[in-house]
Amino acid sequence: MDEKWIVEVEGMTKKFGDFTAVDSISFRVKKGEIFGFLGANGAGKTTAIKILCGLSRPTSGKVTVDGLNVYTQAEKIKEKIGYMSQKFSLYDDLNIEENIRLFGGIYGLSNKEIKEKSEILINKLGLQDVRKELLKSLPLGWKQKLAFSVAIIHDPSIVFLDEPTGGVDPITRRQFWEMIYEASSKGVTIFVTTHYMDEAEYCSRISMMVDGRIAAMGKPSELKKELGVRNMDEFFVKLARSK
Amino acid sequence: MRRIRFLVIKEFKQIFRSRAMLPIIFVMPILQLLILANAATFEIKNLNLIIVDKDHSQFSRDISSKFRGSPYFKILNRTFTNTEAEDQMKLRNVDIYLEIPVNFEKQLIRESSTKIQIVVNAIDGSKGSLAGFYASNIIQDYSKDLSIKYGIRANLISPNTDMKQIDVTYSNWFNPNLDYKTFMVPGLLVLLVSLISVFLSSMNIVREKEIGTIESINVTPIRKYQFILGKLIPIWILGMFELIFGLVIALLIYKIPLLGSPWVLISFAALYLIASLGMGLFISTITDTQQQAMFFTWFFMILFIMLGGLFTSIENMPKWAQTLTYFNPIRYFIEVVRMVMLKGSGFYEVRLHFGVMAFMAIVINTLAVMRYRKTA
Numbered sequence: 287m288d289e290k291w292i293v294e295v296e297g298m299t300k301k302f303g304d305f306t307a308v309d310s311i312s313f314r315v316k317k318g319e320i321f322g323f324l325g326a327n328g329a330g331k332t333t334a335i336k337i338l339c340g341l342s343r344p345t346s347g348k349v350t351v352d353g354l355n356v357y358t359q360a361e362k363i364k365e366k367i368g369y370m371s372q373k374f375s376l377y378d379d380l381n382i383e384e385n386i387r388l389f390g391g392i393y394g395l396s397n398k399e400i401k402e403k404s405e406i407l408i409n410k411l412g413l414q415d416v417r418k419e420l421l422k423s424l425p426l427g428w429k430q431k432l433a434f435s436v437a438i439i440h441d442p443s444i445v446f447l448d449e450p451t452g453g454v455d456p457i458t459r460r461q462f463w464e465m466i467y468e469a470s471s472k473g474v475t476i477f478v479t480t481h482y483m484d485e486a487e488y489c490s491r492i493s494m495m496v497d498g499r500i501a502a503m504g505k506p507s508e509l510k511k512e513l514g515v516r517n518m519d520e521f522f523v524k525l526a527r528s529k
Numbered sequence: 530m531r532r533i534r535f536l537v538i539k540e541f542k543q544i545f546r547s548r549a550m551l552p553i554i555f556v557m558p559i560l561q562l563l564i565l566a567n568a569a570t571f572e573i574k575n576l577n578l579i580i581v582d583k584d585h586s587q588f589s590r591d592i593s594s595k596f597r598g599s600p601y602f603k604i605l606n607r608t609f610t611n612t613e614a615e616d617q618m619k620l621r622n623v624d625i626y627l628e629i630p631v632n633f634e635k636q637l638i639r640e641s642s643t644k645i646q647i648v649v650n651a652i653d654g655s656k657g658s659l660a661g662f663y664a665s666n667i668i669q670d671y672s673k674d675l676s677i678k679y680g681i682r683a684n685l686i687s688p689n690t691d692m693k694q695i696d697v698t699y700s701n702w703f704n705p706n707l708d709y710k711t712f713m714v715p716g717l718l719v720l721l722v723s724l725i726s727v728f729l730s731s732m733n734i735v736r737e738k739e740i741g742t743i744e745s746i747n748v749t750p751i752r753k754y755q756f757i758l759g760k761l762i763p764i765w766i767l768g769m770f771e772l773i774f775g776l777v778i779a780l781l782i783y784k785i786p787l788l789g790s791p792w793v794l795i796s797f798a799a800l801y802l803i804a805s806l807g808m809g810l811f812i813s814t815i816t817d818t819q820q821q822a823m824f825f826t827w828f829f830m831i832l833f834i835m836l837g838g839l840f841t842s843i844e845n846m847p848k849w850a851q852t853l854t855y856f857n858p859i860r861y862f863i864e865v866v867r868m869v870m871l872k873g874s875g876f877y878e879v880r881l882h883f884g885v886m887a888f889m890a891i892v893i894n895t896l897a898v899m900r901y902r903k904t905a
Binding site: 339379394 | 531532534535536538539542543546547740741742744745746747748749750751752903
């Protein structure tokens with residue numbers, strides 16, 4: 287395996303009965319990059335991301351994450367990845383500290399590490415005053431930032447973000463991307479799906495999924511030039527309509 | 530191990546934080562025990578009775594007063610004709626009527642034999658047969674009085690004229706006073722603990738599926754058995770607590786005897802809870818919503834409760850139903866609880882029950898762990 291690539295996908299297909307959600311896609315993600323995974327609703331993004339996280343088995347194709355095979359080493363993969371879904375998925379009836387402690391504990395952090403990390407994390411997010419509040423009383427933007435922090439609490443080599451900024455206000459979205467950049471600068475590979483085309487511009491490379499296939503892939507600037515569009519919005523509309 | 534500890538702590542926090550859960554776990558079962566122990570009885574008191582007295586003699590009045598003195602009967606009326614009694618029976622105002630024929634006293638004195646007719650409303654079969662049984666007991670008792678007071682050796686019930694009466698005396702072993710609470714409370718305790726544990730475990734995991742938090746768990750390197758133990762240990766502890774709590778109530782409030790060792794009971798309960806939690810868990814792996822889990826759980830629990838031997842005795846069931854009860858964990862628990870509490874059985878006497886329950890616990894939990902998938 288080439289050391290450069292953290293995700294390698296070749297001919298990955300996922301079928302649900304007669305319906306083909308992901309149709310033999312191939313792509314590779316470089317270590318340390320921010321990889322944008324774009325596509326219209328129902329294009330198959332979430333299905334693909336679930337396969338990469340070991341939540342779902344591909345029907346066929348070769349898929350490795352950090353050199354590990356998703357068919358046989360899914361549980362090993364789970365130690366090395368972080369995942370955050372469009373649906374908020376920390377525990378609403380636990381408070382901030384308890385959520386951090388729970389997931390820290392699950393990922394095998396020592397009590398000391400959990401303590402240190404909680405302090406850093408809570409201070410960084412400015413949640414000192416609400417650390418004992420149940421999550422259900424917090425606004426969505428805060429919760430999503432917390433969920434991202436928890437997803438990378440065990441210093442994974444790659445983190446998968448499935449529409450992390452859905453339903454979040456522009457300021458929080460900005461802060462969220464700052465957090466992504468910070469994680470990326472520490473060497474965490476980011477694999478992110480989004481509907482916001484301005485966010486696509488922040489990515490080192492993007493791929494565009496249409497109807498279960500990858501329609502385009504490359505650096506945002508190159509792709510715009512290639513298709514002769516001014517911005518990513520036009521790029522998205524052009525590709526999504528071209529079917 | 531450490532992971533499981535984190536999960537157990539999380540589970541306890543969630544349970545104790547939920548305002549709806551606490552009363553469900555702690556208050557409701559105790560209320561049910563208090564209410565059901567007094568309401569769910571097979572004993573029938575205050576049966577409505579009409580005496581049709583066509584004789585108007587000293588003897589017929591004596592019989593009436595015997596019935597009046599019994600706690601099982603309430604005399605609604607004394608009439609002289611059958612018409613009113615029959616009308617009341619049709620209106621369902623009366624459970625039983627007694628017809629004392631003309632010349633009752635004369636025949637008794639002259640021939641030492643006569644007949645009393647007991648007419649029973651048998652719409653509710655078991656109530657009807659009990660009413661008949663109580664009534665004939667009282668009449669038999671009266672015939673004994675007659676022989677003592679007047680030297681009349683009478684046979685009032687059976688038509689055969691053999692004067693040698695056979696007295697049937699009962700002695701009820703293990704529950705000498707036929708106290709229904711002694712009989713019911715241990716069984717009710719079993720039902721309550723079963724309901725709580727199976728419902729809690731079946732709903733709990735499905736709830737995480739519904740909310741979506743299960744995905745956050747499934748994407749971590751947590752092992753299936755770790756997750757499942759993290760779920761089951763807290764509910765197991767609650768179940769044990771509940772059982773012991775209920776047991777104390779049974780002993781203190783209802784003065785139910787506990788002849789055997791409480792440790793036999795508690796260790797069997799521990800095993801039983803593992804089996805019933807496994808069942809809840811299995812249900813949660815085959816359902817997607819709490820609603821589905823609820824219906825599934827109800828379906829099984831109703832069957833298990835009805836075939837558990839508490840409300841209808843297993844010996845009276847048809848053969849095929851009796852066979853079914855061998856697959857019913859509640860049946861074994863009820864038997865063990867009764868054997869240990871009322872009969873004083875030790876571990877040796879219930880070893881078979883332990884064996885069967887261990888087998889059930891292993892099978893159902895293995896199925897559940899196999900069925901639980903971290904991948905969709």
